Amino acid sequence: MTTGPTMMHAPAPSRDGKRLFVIGGAPLGELVRYDTKSQQFLPFLSGISAIQLAFSKDGQWVAYLSYPDATLWRSRVDGTERLQLSSPPMVPLQPEWAPDGKEIAFTAYVPGKPNHIYTVAADGGAPKELTKGKRDEVFPNWSPDGNSLIFGNTPSELEGSAPTAIYLLDVKSGQLTTLSGSAGTSFPRLSPDGAFIAALSKANHLALFEWKTQKWTELTQPISITNGCLTCVIPLNWSHDGRYVYFNSTAEGEPGFYRLQIKNHRVDRVASLANIKRPNTASFGAWTGLAPDDSPLALRDISSYEIYALEWQLP
Secondary structure (H helix, E strand, C coil), rough: CCCCCEEEEEEECCCCCCEEEEEEEEEEEEEEEEEECCEEEEHHHHHEEEEEEEECCCCEEEEEEEEECCCCCEEEEECCCCCEECCCCCEEEEEEHHHHHCCCEEEEECCCCCCEEEEEEEECCCCCCCCCCEEEEEEEECCCCEEEEEEEEECCCCCCCCCEEEEECCCCCCCCCEEECCCCEEEEEEEECCCCCEEECCCCCEEEEEEECCEECCCCCCECCCCCCCCCCCEECCCCCCEEEEEEECCCCCCEEEECCCCCEEEEEEECCCCCCCCCCHHCCCEEEEEECEEEEEEEEEEEEEEEECCCCCC
């Protein structure tokens, strides 16, 4: 009944049966960054409609997912040399630059398969699938030397209620191992120096694994880390100096962006997210991240919707 780029939904017939009322429009977002001086979220990178930004180690390049179609792109931070790195029906998530800037690792969903870990050359080409099996895998992290990938998993329909854990993949040999004591943890994020892993514990609190001692510490009781959707992406982000872990929480009764200081385990709220209108698609729209200067990033919903009346004409 309809064609073109405008999405139509929520149809309702008129009382006389001659017209059909529908809501039409297109979801659109605006990338914003928290400005500490004005204490406001302002457009960032020209306000592109993008989520899950990852910056290269030298800060010259950015990889991101376009919103709402979730296509993987890379470009220079000024927007030039933009290149598409994925195509439908693949749905990529959580891009991560390799330390040498030559590859990007990411999670991807392909119809009929669970989420697996892929890599793609920064200059383009066919994505390479690195993992197999029935496990839903998320949040790839490169080791500082670029030889390994660390990632987690989420329970999938194929696995039922299988527990989550953290895995280490040797990129060259393909050898896969499970991190000791990681059963029940999820959403791992490796620190910039590779000394720690931040993750969510079974109690949905921030937990820290130290490679040197091989021990886990639960850090944020009683602050629960959440974006309101247990099956959605819950972002954890390390500051670039490795001193803080940033996360979302509703600990003070409204959504906020927080950081935890690793040295003394102090938690501070950095910015409120209450006044940011965010997209309804929780797995994408609830994303938050960090700019190269560690200022919070979010996606503001600037979608436009209207009500249309379709005239019913019989042949």
